[in-house]
Amino acid sequence: MKTSLFILGMIIFSLMTMPLLGYSPGTYAQEKKRICATMEVHDKLLKTVPAYKDSRAAIENLTRDYLLRGALRTEIVKIPVVVHVVYNTPDQNISDDQIKSQIRILNEDYRKLNADISIVPSVFQTLAADSKIEFALACRGPEGKPTDGITRTKTDVASFTYDDAVKFTPSGGMDAWPMDKYLNMWVCNLGGGLLGYAQFPGGPAGTDGVVITYTAFGDIGTASPPFNKGRTATHEVGHWLNLFHIWGDDCPGGDQCGGSDDVGDTPNQECSNPGCPTFPHVSCDNGPNGDLFMDYMDYTDDACMVMFTKGQSARMDAAISGPRSAIMSSDGLKCNGAPPCGQGSITALAFVLTVYGIGKMRKKSIRTK
Numbered sequence: 001m002k003t004s005l006f007i008l009g010m011i012i013f014s015l016m017t018m019p020l021l022g023y024s025p026g027t028y029a030q031e032k033k034r035i036c037a038t039m040e041v042h043d044k045l046l047k048t049v050p051a052y053k054d055s056r057a058a059i060e061n062l063t064r065d066y067l068l069r070g071a072l073r074t075e076i077v078k079i080p081v082v083v084h085v086v087y088n089t090p091d092q093n094i095s096d097d098q099i100k101s102q103i104r105i106l107n108e109d110y111r112k113l114n115a116d117i118s119i120v121p122s123v124f125q126t127l128a129a130d131s132k133i134e135f136a137l138a139c140r141g142p143e144g145k146p147t148d149g150i151t152r153t154k155t156d157v158a159s160f161t162y163d164d165a166v167k168f169t170p171s172g173g174m175d176a177w178p179m180d181k182y183l184n185m186w187v188c189n190l191g192g193g194l195l196g197y198a199q200f201p202g203g204p205a206g207t208d209g210v211v212i213t214y215t216a217f218g219d220i221g222t223a224s225p226p227f228n229k230g231r232t233a234t235h236e237v238g239h240w241l242n243l244f245h246i247w248g249d250d251c252p253g254g255d256q257c258g259g260s261d262d263v264g265d266t267p268n269q270e271c272s273n274p275g276c277p278t279f280p281h282v283s284c285d286n287g288p289n290g291d292l293f294m295d296y297m298d299y300t301d302d303a304c305m306v307m308f309t310k311g312q313s314a315r316m317d318a319a320i321s322g323p324r325s326a327i328m329s330s331d332g333l334k335c336n337g338a339p340p341c342g343q344g345s346i347t348a349l350a351f352v353l354t355v356y357g358i359g360k361m362r363k364k365s366i367r368t369k
């Protein structure tokens with residue numbers, strides 16, 4: 001009897017403490033905190049894909065060299081997007097209008113045209129950047145045929161996770177379109193409260209792109225508070241353009257002020273900020289202004305993340321001039337028979353040659369966490 005009571009007590013104790021000990025399915029869904037699995041994917045690729053580590057080192061070297069040159073891009077670029085809707089239930093098969101609402105939001109956020117930019121505290125307003133990046137649904141498919149930039153796939157998979165199953169037809173998902181021509185965005189049901197994840201530049205072609213759960217995509221239809229303003233895609237595309245989390249991914253851990261997002265104008269920040277903090281939130285001796293928690297690369301709710309900084313925009317510029325350059329000469333948005341220009345492809349080829357050893361490579365900047 002005593003043994004039974006002890007075991008029963010242990011079970012109750014375990015159930016009470018489980019949410020405090022780490023991730024368990026449903027925990028985050030209940031609390032509605034932003035969760036992004038990009039760093040988990042990054043860590044996995046570092047361990048399992050040997051070329052990825054070298055590729056990441058080369059990209060960080062290119063980024064540093066680009067920023068040192070100081071010749072930032074002035075023209076606007078437009079990125080062709082394909083949205084792969086992978087649905088198990090009818091409500092997961094989101095409407096064309098919901099998809100278009102997300103594209104509109106991306107354009108507003110990356111051009112600093114979002115109305116809620118006004119909530120940025122005055123001390124941070126000069127940091128806010130127009131990234132001069134726009135997005136549009138592709139009108140020309142991989143085979144050159146007309147498309148609306150949307151694919152729809154019925155799946156038997158009830159919920160996906162960040163194992164990339166959604167990116168392959170045999171595992172219940174949809175194969176990627178060529179990464180040198182399109183930004184692939186998968187929309188599906190992600191389990192456990194996961195909102196989305198992205199693959200940084202330099203990863204395998206077949207899994208390049210971003211994945212967003214169907215309840216955090218766009219601002220109509222199935223979009224659900226507090227992630228119903230399309231900012232999950234803004235955040236994940238930021239990763240796709242080589243931005244790290246603003247707190248430097250050093251939390252939880254030992255020296256939580258030691259990590260960096262490798263951006264010069266973002267304040268050093270201890271941990272991610274959930275919800276909607278009150279200004280200022282000071283950490284890591286960054287007072288009096290504190291964390292830049294209204295940045296898209298923090299973990300705040302959609303209504304409270306409203307800006308990229310000029311430093312982040314410059315890092316995205318570097319990605320566009322290097323590992324993402326091929327997509328700038330994509331024919332995915334050329335729908336009147338005009339052939340693509342080849343300049344971007346030449347730049348991309350030079351990058352590939354650099355990554356795979358035809359050129360000297362410095363590795364000291366590699367980020368391994």
Ligand SMILES: [Zn+2]
Pocket residue numbers: 036037038235236239245
């Ligand atoms: Zn993230």
